[in-house]
Amino acid sequence: MPPSAASQDAIPSVYSIDSSQSSSSSSARPSIHLEPLPAWRTAKLLPYELREHCIIYFEESLYVPALHLLISLLISGTASTTPTPAFLPPPQQLALAATLAVHPSLTTRAQSEDRLQASNLALKYLRLVLDLVGPVNGNLWEAFAFSTVETSSRRGAKRRTTGDDPSPTKDDLDSINGELANAGSVWARAQDFWHVVGWAFSCSLLHPRRWERWQLWLQYMIDVLDSDWTLRAQMRIDDPANEQDPRERSMIVQYLNGGDTPARQERRILRAVFADGTSKSTGEFPEVWRNETKERKKDGDTKKPEAKLDIEADTWGLYMNDSSSSSDLEDTPPPASPPPAVLGTNPLTPFPDVSAPFGGPLSIVLRLRLLSLLSTVSVLLPHTFTPLLTLYDLYLEHIRPLSVPSFFTLISPSSMQYFHQSAASSITQIILRSLIASSAPPPLTDDLTQKDLERCYLPYPANTGSISDNAKVSLCVETLLRLLQGHCGLYWNDGHLQEAVEQGIEAREQKAKKAGKGRGKGKGDGEGERMWLRASAGRMRGLVDLVRGQEQRQDD
Secondary structure (H helix, E strand, C coil): CCCCCCHHHHCCCCCCCCCCCCCCCCCCCHHHHCCCCCCCCCCCEEEEHHHHHHHHHHHHHHHHHHHHHHHHHHHCCCCCCCCCEEEECCCCHHHHHHHHHHHHHHHHCCCCCCHHHHHHHHHHHHHHHHHHHCCCCCCCCHHHHCCCCCCCCCCCCCCCCEEEEEECCCCHCCCCCCHCCCCCCHHCCCHHHHHHHHHHHHHHHHHHHHHHHHHHHHHHHHHHHHHHHHHHHHHHHHCCCCCCCCHHHHHHHHHCCCCHHHHHHHHHHHHHHHCCCCHHHHHHHCCCCCCCCCCEECCCCCCCCCCEEECCCCECCCCCCCCHHHHHHHHCCCCCCCCCCCCCCCCCCCCCCCCHHCHHHHHHHHHHHHHHHHHHHHEEEEECCCHHHHHHHHHHHCCCCCCCHHHHHHHHHHHHHHCCCHHHHHHHHHHHHHHHHHCCCCCCCCCEEEEHHHHHHHHCCCCCCCCCHHHHHHHHHHHHHHHHHHHCCCCCCCCHHHHHHHHHHHHHHHHCCHHHHHCCCCCCCCCCHHHHHHHHHHHHHHHHHHHHHHHHHHHC
């Protein structure tokens, strides 16, 4: 039987969310934001003496003792029943820690275990700052601001010494001398956050060793952006009358407001999220550091004597050496590419890795999280970023041309879990409407109901005879079925659900049969695509059988 309340038998449209009122409520946020906010500690700046102590460590490249000191200062007092404010360094030191976590001289080209440990400690410290203090109390929006090498910034100023201006500014006192804290930092080397995103995702396909570090850095940064947005959205709920919308100062909004025109910036952001490692992609989003992908040559006959640390003799070993000469480096071997596998052609052939074209499972998750966050910002602050339909049209441009396995990877029900159900439904319907036959009537409302599925989507094939397009239509209606089932459940509806599903399966199968018989054949059509079409049909039939069984048990 259908649900008794009409409001419960539809997925509300994402377009109906009112961004001018309490639009930052949980119903407008992706599902990853539905958890309650943690109880973050307040923060206070380190005393001057401790700040100077850490600066000296960093300037002498003694990263491990500097980070150990910062970690111990941060976690002190966490065991107390009434936690005291956490000690935090100035933004310059947090910014340096973010560079140390991913810089090649401390990761893929680390010359000692000590330098590799420094990179791991830097990431651990940043995680602790986010978990214990949070993005706002931790002032991460200032620490993680991008700048250019030419621009005078808080990191570029030289520290004043004796004989200089007797009234140095606070930034002068807290600035750190050193390449990695200034022109060599990730914040100065990269054009902006989306430059890093595009390069990191290209590394997931081209440079596995670099991706090992970039994925940790990028995962942390997306966690920061998510937490920062969620907290500021909660601030908006708590004080809706405030003329200053705290969401406008969120880190993601700062990263979205680039120097390009809005239309150019929107497209560039989407190209970064969908970066695929091609020459076009790496040309637009090049490596952040020069020779970044090169690694140190393996020890051989020309092994150099180990540099030793002798402070009295002014010999600093590897501590004061942040770079490697070109003779010490070699290109990383290209990643091994397994032979392509076609689903269903051989029972002994392993199932193809559908995540490989995107750089692996974690790369897909990070891409989806960014797409979800962009969708949320566009829903709630369309005037700040871009109207929602414009954004979803850009999603369509990137997703529709993909091969069937890659297409399913992004629009599958498991992938759509990273979006709020309203956004997932709207995105899937926009893609589906671009593929489905023109005879399919449009839904009466933007809200998705089972009647809409049965009348407008389930019974229809693609608008071409391509096997690939018909498989994509099947995958889209399957995703909508599962989204509706998860949101409000499906009902038997006197067999109308089964009738619509079977009619669509037959229509798509018949239209796809024309492929290969002349004009109807589409690019990429083959047995692999046909197997995806039939597998989707089988899953939908299984879902209908489940609904029928539930209906029969209720009747009994």
